[in-house]
Amino acid sequence: MTVFFKINSSLIFILLISASTLRAQKVDFSNDTTTVEAIYQYTLTNGKCYDWLDYLCNKIGARLSGTPAYLAAAEYTRQVLDTIGLDSAWLQPVTVPHWERGEKEIARVVNSSRGSYDLRVLALGSSVATGEKGIQAEIIEILSNEQLQQLGQKGVKGKIVFFNRPMERGIVRTMSAYGRAVDQRYSMPTEAAKLGSIGAIVRSMTTKIDTFPHTGGTQYLPAGPNIPAFAVCTKDAENLSDLLKSGPVSVYMRSTSKMLSDKPSYNVIGEIKGSEFPDEIIIIGGHLDSWDIGQGAHDDGTGCVQSMQVLHTLQSMGYKPKRTIRCVLFSNEENGLRGGTEYAAQAKSKGEIHIAALESDSGGFTPRGFNFEGHPDIFVEKFKKTAAFVDILAPYGLSFNPGGSGADISPLKEQKTLLIGFQPDLHRYFDYHHTEADVFSAVNQRELEMGAASMTALIFLIDKYGL
Amino acid sequence: MTVFFKINSSLIFILLISASTLRAQKVDFSNDTTTVEAIYQYTLTNGKCYDWLDYLCNKIGARLSGTPAYLAAAEYTRQVLDTIGLDSAWLQPVTVPHWERGEKEIARVVNSSRGSYDLRVLALGSSVATGEKGIQAEIIEILSNEQLQQLGQKGVKGKIVFFNRPMERGIVRTMSAYGRAVDQRYSMPTEAAKLGSIGAIVRSMTTKIDTFPHTGGTQYLPAGPNIPAFAVCTKDAENLSDLLKSGPVSVYMRSTSKMLSDKPSYNVIGEIKGSEFPDEIIIIGGHLDSWDIGQGAHDDGTGCVQSMQVLHTLQSMGYKPKRTIRCVLFSNEENGLRGGTEYAAQAKSKGEIHIAALESDSGGFTPRGFNFEGHPDIFVEKFKKTAAFVDILAPYGLSFNPGGSGADISPLKEQKTLLIGFQPDLHRYFDYHHTEADVFSAVNQRELEMGAASMTALIFLIDKYGL
Numbered sequence: 065m066t067v068f069f070k071i072n073s074s075l076i077f078i079l080l081i082s083a084s085t086l087r088a089q090k091v092d093f094s095n096d097t098t099t100v101e102a103i104y105q106y107t108l109t110n111g112k113c114y115d116w117l118d119y120l121c122n123k124i125g126a127r128l129s130g131t132p133a134y135l136a137a138a139e140y141t142r143q144v145l146d147t148i149g150l151d152s153a154w155l156q157p158v159t160v161p162h163w164e165r166g167e168k169e170i171a172r173v174v175n176s177s178r179g180s181y182d183l184r185v186l187a188l189g190s191s192v193a194t195g196e197k198g199i200q201a202e203i204i205e206i207l208s209n210e211q212l213q214q215l216g217q218k219g220v221k222g223k224i225v226f227f228n229r230p231m232e233r234g235i236v237r238t239m240s241a242y243g244r245a246v247d248q249r250y251s252m253p254t255e256a257a258k259l260g261s262i263g264a265i266v267r268s269m270t271t272k273i274d275t276f277p278h279t280g281g282t283q284y285l286p287a288g289p290n291i292p293a294f295a296v297c298t299k300d301a302e303n304l305s306d307l308l309k310s311g312p313v314s315v316y317m318r319s320t321s322k323m324l325s326d327k328p329s330y331n332v333i334g335e336i337k338g339s340e341f342p343d344e345i346i347i348i349g350g351h352l353d354s355w356d357i358g359q360g361a362h363d364d365g366t367g368c369v370q371s372m373q374v375l376h377t378l379q380s381m382g383y384k385p386k387r388t389i390r391c392v393l394f395s396n397e398e399n400g401l402r403g404g405t406e407y408a409a410q411a412k413s414k415g416e417i418h419i420a421a422l423e424s425d426s427g428g429f430t431p432r433g434f435n436f437e438g439h440p441d442i443f444v445e446k447f448k449k450t451a452a453f454v455d456i457l458a459p460y461g462l463s464f465n466p467g468g469s470g471a472d473i474s475p476l477k478e479q480k481t482l483l484i485g486f487q488p489d490l491h492r493y494f495d496y497h498h499t500e501a502d503v504f505s506a507v508n509q510r511e512l513e514m515g516a517a518s519m520t521a522l523i524f525l526i527d528k529y530g531l
Numbered sequence: 532m533t534v535f536f537k538i539n540s541s542l543i544f545i546l547l548i549s550a551s552t553l554r555a556q557k558v559d560f561s562n563d564t565t566t567v568e569a570i571y572q573y574t575l576t577n578g579k580c581y582d583w584l585d586y587l588c589n590k591i592g593a594r595l596s597g598t599p600a601y602l603a604a605a606e607y608t609r610q611v612l613d614t615i616g617l618d619s620a621w622l623q624p625v626t627v628p629h630w631e632r633g634e635k636e637i638a639r640v641v642n643s644s645r646g647s648y649d650l651r652v653l654a655l656g657s658s659v660a661t662g663e664k665g666i667q668a669e670i671i672e673i674l675s676n677e678q679l680q681q682l683g684q685k686g687v688k689g690k691i692v693f694f695n696r697p698m699e700r701g702i703v704r705t706m707s708a709y710g711r712a713v714d715q716r717y718s719m720p721t722e723a724a725k726l727g728s729i730g731a732i733v734r735s736m737t738t739k740i741d742t743f744p745h746t747g748g749t750q751y752l753p754a755g756p757n758i759p760a761f762a763v764c765t766k767d768a769e770n771l772s773d774l775l776k777s778g779p780v781s782v783y784m785r786s787t788s789k790m791l792s793d794k795p796s797y798n799v800i801g802e803i804k805g806s807e808f809p810d811e812i813i814i815i816g817g818h819l820d821s822w823d824i825g826q827g828a829h830d831d832g833t834g835c836v837q838s839m840q841v842l843h844t845l846q847s848m849g850y851k852p853k854r855t856i857r858c859v860l861f862s863n864e865e866n867g868l869r870g871g872t873e874y875a876a877q878a879k880s881k882g883e884i885h886i887a888a889l890e891s892d893s894g895g896f897t898p899r900g901f902n903f904e905g906h907p908d909i910f911v912e913k914f915k916k917t918a919a920f921v922d923i924l925a926p927y928g929l930s931f932n933p934g935g936s937g938a939d940i941s942p943l944k945e946q947k948t949l950l951i952g953f954q955p956d957l958h959r960y961f962d963y964h965h966t967e968a969d970v971f972s973a974v975n976q977r978e979l980e981m982g983a984a985s986m987t988a989l990i991f992l993i994d995k996y997g998l
């Protein structure tokens with residue numbers, strides 16, 4: 065009886081395996097609906113992107129431009145791209161800036177009615193240092209650039225400015241709320257510097273009240289003036305604002321961050337050559353660099369491994385693309401955009417024709433659709449052509465909209481490439497963005513794979529029908 | 532200067548506060564688009580549902596029907612409903628079954644080629660006990676009911692059955708994958724019992740390979756036969772399956788679970804009386820009971836607090852509904868459906884007219900839309916009428932589809948109520964479903980509030996236009 069069962073069970077097992085293998089191998093690529101279904105099934109069942117992300121986050125970790133860790137990440141992803149059956153994989157040299165945080169920064173409330181205590185801060189990327197001894201001054205809360213200008217030199221000179229306009233919780237689209245608050249981090253420190261301020265503390269970019277700072281780039285003016293600028297966690301920002309209601313407060317700031325000399329770096333590229341139109345290039349990509357805290361999981365490890373997965377899925381399913389499909393992992397998105405700039409410059413100098421570029425740089429959450437933008441000469445026609453695919457992809461919860469695509473691919477706009485931004489669900493993104501919490505465990509495997517499958521499906525359709 | 536700044540800053544602060552308060556108070560309810568926008572803004576800014584869920588999960592925790600914890604949850608939610616300005620809040624008595632897990636269950640592989648070791652298991656809800664001494668027998672792996680029937684009494688009698696067909700990762704809709712696997716948990720143990728099996732171990736219902744079991748209800752036949760049935764974590768299921776390839780394996784099972792006498796319980800109800808058509812009732816709800824492990828966060832604490840939030844939001848925004856809107860927190864969804872059954876019976880005996888019922892019982896994730904079903908006499912007409920709202924709600928990522936609604940409201944079908952199921956994104960649901968991992972920290976505040984706002988928006992439109 066047992067023997068009978070065992071044979072029976074093994075047989076069923078073999079049949080199940082064969083069926084699924086056959087199914088993956090024998091996709092009828094002439095039928096778009098079944099091909100797209102097979103792409104999702106393959107990715108959810110055999111996807112490797114989650115394992116790759118595990119390595120990138122847990123074995124390499126944070127990988128700021130110019131660091132040894134970035135080079136480890138470049139070599140790791142190149143090795144992966146080299147072994148998944150592509151036609152070629154290579155490193156494209158690019159020189160990048162190299163900023164270093166230095167010693168743990170300090171921001172301390174001193175002699176306030178609540179005594180002295182440390183704020184939870186992180187120097188913003190590209191921030192200048194305070195000098196060994198630090199700086200100390202009265203801190204003043206400012207909610208808008210209008211208010212800053214109104215205060216003018218008289219109100220700001222010699223003071224530390226505290227930009228505390230919250231990223232609004234009530235706005236449904238978190239990216240819009242971010243867009244409405246991020247000037248405080250990017251340009252307002254230098255605006256305050258022009259008025260004589262000596263330091264800036266910026267409320268973190270998140271709708272949550274949390275206890276860890278969210279860093280990010282701040283503008284660095286080569287001709288100056290630049291001042292030390294820190295992000296403070298929203299919990300401490302709320303408390304500081306409250307403290308300021310009862311009288312003047314002084315803050316001590318110290319940071320030893322510095323801009324080092326430029327370093328050699330690389331964009332990482334893998335390619336499947338087109339069988340019919342090899343000169344028409346389609347790229348998918350993300351940026352391989354991250355900030356120097358956390359593990360760069362959602363920003364943008366997920367975009368990198370999803371892009372690699374697109375090629376791996378098409379390759380494994382036996383699809384022979386008509387056009388050349390390239391995965392590009394860009395260097396230095398976070399503090400310079402040198403990777404994206406260099407990639408576009410090389411493409412231009414070689415006379416390459418990029419018909420479409422898809423970037424995933426909004427986290428590895430459940431896919432909601434794609435944003436499209438492009439040079440006015442081509443946008444309407446090409447968006448219309450692509451939008452015709454929405455009927456096939458809508459059942460997967462995807463919608464197509466005009467909108468921002470991705471920073472790294474934006475330099476291709478003048479080459480009349482259709483620029484596409486992968487749009488995942490963004491309600492959790494700013495819980496992790498640019499923080500110590502952006503780690504592997506914050507990524508859900510199914511959500512990540514659903515994103516990779518959605519990207520693959522769109523790339524398959526663009527390759528098949530052209531633009 | 533500082534004084535000038537401080538006055539200025541305070542003024543701005545006051546102006547900001549006033550603007551947001553005014554905005555919440557002065558919604559023009561005649562304009563659906565701006566009302567819906569205001570509903571989202573209010574909920575994301577002033578929602579209380581996350582705090583209520585915190586209390587329900589962290590202060591009360593798991594709340595299986597018939598337990599003191601369930602009564603604590605009923606009293607807590609009644610008190611909340613009693614204090615948010617509704618017209619009335621009350622408890623509706625209902626008698627519920629009372630099953631108890633007893634001592635920690637044991638399932639142990641004995642004398643195998645890998646020695647003896649414990650499997651990570653949980654008795655299924657309503658499972659009978661093994662008796663004090665436990666049971667021991669050869670275990671056989673079965674992948675389908677067809678295979679079970681083929682083995683028949685000869686192959687199954689005296690054995691422990693191991694149902695190990697995976698919930699398929701490759702299916703995009705996790706609820707479909709669940710539906711295709713859950714017969715193994717619900718009905719197959721009793722099917723095996725009919726053939727003389729003495730115990731059942733069922734692979735947990737999740738697409739992940741994880742290390743904790745996912746419990747859930749199993750069929751209990753009053754006339755028998757019933758056998759002890761456990762869920763085993765998928766990691767151990769994979770290993771056990773592998774072990775069985777090298778020869779027969781015996782398993783020891785012990786559980787002291789028991790079905791106790793029925794206990795008094797309550798549905799919790801809060802209501803705003805309709806101003807124009809008080810006799811037309813619209814309900815929103817979830818189930819307040821949970822399994823006895825974890826904290827019943829996504830299943831279904833989120834559905835309860837979202838339903839409470841709908842009334843709180845409408846009330847706080849100053850909306851006077853035309854129809855009577857009721858929040859109903861049902862007792863005993865997990866192991867009996869007595870709450871939903873009693874609610875419908877009472878509605879019928881009182882001659883109440885329920886025009887629509889909306890249930891949230893799929894977790895507190897980002898909203899994706901609503902499912903609709905109903906009695907054939909009314910369905911097409913009423914779905915059509917409701918579907919007209921999709922233009923207003925589509926910008927929030929919501930779609931309207933025919934489909935299953937919710938277990939608790941299903942008994943209202945014969946009363947020709949339009950039944951609506953809230954549909955969140957379900958990719959993470961089965962990571963938590965019926966496990967120790969279904970706790971407060973697994974719920975994201977924004978996602979929860981987005982769901983509550985979506986439910987509120989739909990209820991507002993149904994109330995305003997009728998059905």
